[in-house]
Amino acid sequence: MAGAKLLLLCVCGGFSAYYFYSTESVTPEMVRGKRVLVTGSSTGIGEQIAYHFAQMGARVMLTARRAERLREVAEKCLELGAGSAHYVVSDMGNLTSAQNVAQETRNTLGGLDYLVLNHVGGSGSFGTFQGDMDSVLSSLTVNFLSYVQLTSGALSALRESQGGIVIMSSLSGRIGAPFTATYSASKFALEGFYSSLRREFSLQKTNISVTVAVLGYIDTENAVKKVGDKVSMLASPKQACAREVVRAAVLRQAELFYPFWGIKPLVLLRDWAPGLVGKILDTFYILENIV
Ligand SMILES: NC(=O)c1ccc[n+]([C@@H]2O[C@H](COP(=O)([O-])OP(=O)(O)OC[C@H]3O[C@@H](n4cnc5c(N)ncnc54)[C@H](OP(=O)(O)O)[C@@H]3O)[C@@H](O)[C@H]2O)c1
Numbered sequence: 001m002a003g004a005k006l007l008l009l010c011v012c013g014g015f016s017a018y019y020f021y022s023t024e025s026v027t028p029e030m031v032r033g034k035r036v037l038v039t040g041s042s043t044g045i046g047e048q049i050a051y052h053f054a055q056m057g058a059r060v061m062l063t064a065r066r067a068e069r070l071r072e073v074a075e076k077c078l079e080l081g082a083g084s085a086h087y088v089v090s091d092m093g094n095l096t097s098a099q100n101v102a103q104e105t106r107n108t109l110g111g112l113d114y115l116v117l118n119h120v121g122g123s124g125s126f127g128t129f130q131g132d133m134d135s136v137l138s139s140l141t142v143n144f145l146s147y148v149q150l151t152s153g154a155l156s157a158l159r160e161s162q163g164g165i166v167i168m169s170s171l172s173g174r175i176g177a178p179f180t181a182t183y184s185a186s187k188f189a190l191e192g193f194y195s196s197l198r199r200e201f202s203l204q205k206t207n208i209s210v211t212v213a214v215l216g217y218i219d220t221e222n223a224v225k226k227v228g229d230k231v232s233m234l235a236s237p238k239q240a241c242a243r244e245v246v247r248a249a250v251l252r253q254a255e256l257f258y259p260f261w262g263i264k265p266l267v268l269l270r271d272w273a274p275g276l277v278g279k280i281l282d283t284f285y286i287l288e289n290i291v
Pocket residue numbers: 039040041042043044045046063064065066069090091092093117118119120121122142168169170171215216217218219220221222223
C-alpha cells in the first residue's frame with residue numbers, strides 16, 4: 001500500500017514537473033545582453049538558434065567554416081535585435097582551431113553565458129558501415145572531441161557567469177540507429193560525457209546547467225538532402241525546434257525531447273522492449289535507396 005502511494009506520488013510529481021516546464025515561458029528580459037556562442041550557426045538549426053537568441057537581445061558569437069554565410073547570419077541577427085553579432089571561422093576537425101574559438105569568444109564578448117554546441121560534420125555518410133576508419137576518426141573528432149575541447153576552453157567563463165551548456169543530441173544518441181554507426185557513436189559519447197559532467201557539477205555545487213536536446217528528424221536542408229529519400233518519416237520544423245532548444249537552455253532544463261511524442265515514448269520503451277522499439281524503427285527505412 002505504501003509502495004503504491006509512493007508510486008502514485010512519483011507519477012503525479014512527474015506530470016506536475018512536466019506541466020510546469022512545458023508551460024513556463026521565456027521572456028526577452030531573461031536573455032537580453034547574455035553572451036552566447038552557437039557552433040554550426042551558418043545554416044540549419046544552429047542558424048535558427050542564433051536568430052531566437054538575437055530576437056531576445058542576446059550578444060551572439062557564431063562559428064562554422066563558411067565565412068560568407070556567417071556574415072549573412074550575423075547581419076540578420078543584428079536586424080532581429082541582437083545586442084551584438086560576431087563570427088569566427090573554424091573547422092572543428094582541428095582541435096586547436098576549436099580551442100581558438102573559445103578563446104576568441106571570451107576576448108570578444110568578455111565572458112560567456114551560453115555555450116550551444118550544435119555543429120555536425122565529418123566525412124561519414126548515411127549508409128552501410130564499410131570499415132572506413134578515417135571516417136570514424138573524422139566523425140568522432142568533429143562531433144565529439146571538438147565539443148569537449150570547446151567545453152574545456154569555456155569552462156572558467158561559464159563558472160564565472162553561472163551559465164549553461166547546450167548539447168545537440170539525437171534519438172540516435174539514445175537508441176543505436178542503422179546506417180549511421182559513427183554518427184550514433186559520437187552522439188552516445190556526448191550523452192555519456194555530458195550527463196557525467198552534469199552529475200559532477202551537481203555534487204560539487206557548480207552552478208552550470210547542462211541541457212541535452214534529444215532530437216528527431218528535423219527539416220534542415222542538409223538533413224533532408226542526406227536522408228529524405230531513405231527514410232519515410234515526417235520532418236519537424238527547424239524554427240520550432242530551435243525555439244524549444246533556446247527555451248530549455250534558458251530554463252536550465254536537463255533534457256529536451258523534440259518532437260516530444262515522437263521521441264520520448266521510444267526512449268522510455270528502449271530498456272523494457274528493445275525488440276519492439278527496433279521493429280517500430282525498422283519500418284521507417286527505405287532499404288532499396290540505401291547503399
Ligand atoms: N536535422 C536533423 O534531422 C537532426 C536530427 C537529430 C539531431 N540533429 C542534430 O542537430 C544539430 C544540427 O543539425 P542540422 O541538421 O541543423 O545540421 P546542418 O544543417 O547540417 O548544419 C551543420 C552546421 O555545422 C557546421 N559544420 C559542419 N562541419 C563542420 C566543421 N568541420 N567545422 C565547423 N563547423 C562545421 C556547418 O557549417 P559549415 O558547412 O559552414 O562549416 C553547419 O553550420 C546537429 O548536432 C545534429 O546532429 C539534427
